[in-house]
Amino acid sequence: MAPTVIDLFAGCGGMTSGFTAAGFAPILAVEHNLRAAATYASNFGEDHTLCADIATVSDIPRADVVIGGPPCQGFSNLGSRDVDDPRNQLWKEYLRIVAAARPSVFVVENVDRFLASSEFALLTAEATRLGYALSSGTLLAADFGVPQRRKRAFVIGSRIGPIPLPVGASPWAGVGTVLADLPARPATTALPASSVTVFGVDVPGRFKSLDLHLGRNPTALSLERYRHIPPGGGRFDLPDHLLPRCWREKKTGTTDVMGRMRWDQPSLTIRTEFFKPEKGQYLHPTWHRPITHLEAARLQTFPDSFEWCGTKAEIARQIGNAVPPTLAAALARQVLGFL
Template sequence: MTLNSRFGERNATPVAVDLFSGSGSVTAALKRAGYWVAAGLDVDEHAAATYRANHPEVHLFRDDIHDVEPDDLAALLPKEGLDLLTICAPCQPFSSQNRKRRKDDDRASLILQALPFIEALRPRTIWVENVPGLGSSKIIRRLKTNLASLGYHFEEPMRLDAADFCVPQRRIRFVFTASIDRRVCSTLAGLSKISKAQPTVRMAFEGLKSLGPFEFDEHDRLHASRRHGEMTLKRLKHIPGDGGSRTSLPPELQLVCHRSLPSGSFPDVYGRMSWDAPAPTLTTGCTDVTRGRFAHPEENRAITLREAARLQTFPDDYEFCGTRSDIAAQIGNAVPMAMAYAMFEQIHGCTRSWTSD
């Protein structure tokens, strides 16, 4: 049976599988776009706990991808097969912030570990999201070669800013789509933005309680100010609001490690976000002012987990499991839900209209 004949008739509800599913933001976006998610897969125990808390109906494989047989996932699919396979492997090997040589990082080949699943599941469309560094890697070239041999079409990878897709955060991402239907790829290739204006930090934080040092919202466990040390609080008091940076610190408050650095090095450390602009890219250290521009625009503290979750477009009722450090990592590693939804809505919409023609 060929790929095209296998998809001659489709159910009304398209089916998806979410590889490297993390805490479930992609699965949530898939569900919102009208997909039934048959399975997820991720090795991280804390992310898996969060995933299960929010998507209990999905069969989650809490395993290393090397230890899962593709046929185990295939057994969960309806007879019509799989519409969409999402692949959001850990991005650290390709990140510009990764100081470790990529060729020594075993995670760099994880994307290629999806190939046996593609061969076994034969998804109609494949969606890959990662950091921009993946686009120039040997990994993506090998992926393209293998996909072409399996009969998939694809356009050149896209470099997209999440802020153009209703995410209040500047987050440049690599997005690559392959499909047995060339029209899916050409449709997405023309999708550069959906937001008329980029959403801002002010919009994201609307309605949240103002917090001082060590304060918390008794109605929201994630909206709690980090317990900063005395020196950190002194520094924050000297940094101007609404986008200020550590360059305003007097000499006696400057970090010793920064005094010998060239001008302009690590400019975002101890920096404040700006109210009326998107936030900078969130990382796993997104509630630590020593890890980037993660200070509140006005209050003398780092942003809270709730504020970080909103900047990643998680809804307030999304449940997170683990320690505060675990949750910060889950939020920082997530694919922004609003951006993923915009992509999946387009894929679902165009394939649905063509099926009805």
């Protein structure tokens, strides 16, 4: 019988994707955002998916493992870094469900700043009170075969003895391993006009992989900027006449913006606005355009069979916020070896 897993703050299901690939059976997923929950349900089943505020969830089954990433904006380098941000407290709801489900193991994902926070110290104390031994640290996705230099914090709590984090030993994969076979020029800038009923509500979807190979309509100025950026380069490669005033006056920092990927290297972290080159290193390694939604999903190691619900911006957030399934699978196999 397959070990069971509960996914909290499930998003579109990146962690569940990895855990199911390793042989786990999902029995409950909780996600507050309707479109993300619809994506999860489309791939793993609506029967066990709750689109709800986690604080309202009371019917909690027993499970072998609980996984999830409580929202991290309060700890993020890109956020306000407000220690009183109420989102920092959501780990308490996570542990409330752990206490009810009594799993042998739980896994928490967050930004690396979380491990230095007072909230992590409080989580450690509460998890210890519940009888869990904790292991924690940061993992680099590229070390596990993900073509992306994405660093995240993970905590493994165990009632069956300490479980160390997995050790990544995969050679780094370049973005070419997942981008090379896709059409150079996306055929459209819009998602198909289709909808599906999930949780009794119509939402945009379900979109297949090639539906997400979406282009944009850059201005002539943007195209001229793109042409000046070499592989591995960025805004510092632009001549002065192409620099906006804010970049011209800021000679340091934000080194990855207007950056171009390299075929033979992993990408930098895929964030939620990867379709905007001014937000990071999101230019295609060869073509004068930002990466598409499908290319971002592949860099996150979502399989092409994955289906998506939502608008373009909503799907982009789902992709950028997810744990790469390949990294999640490595965590799942590590946990499975101790169950």
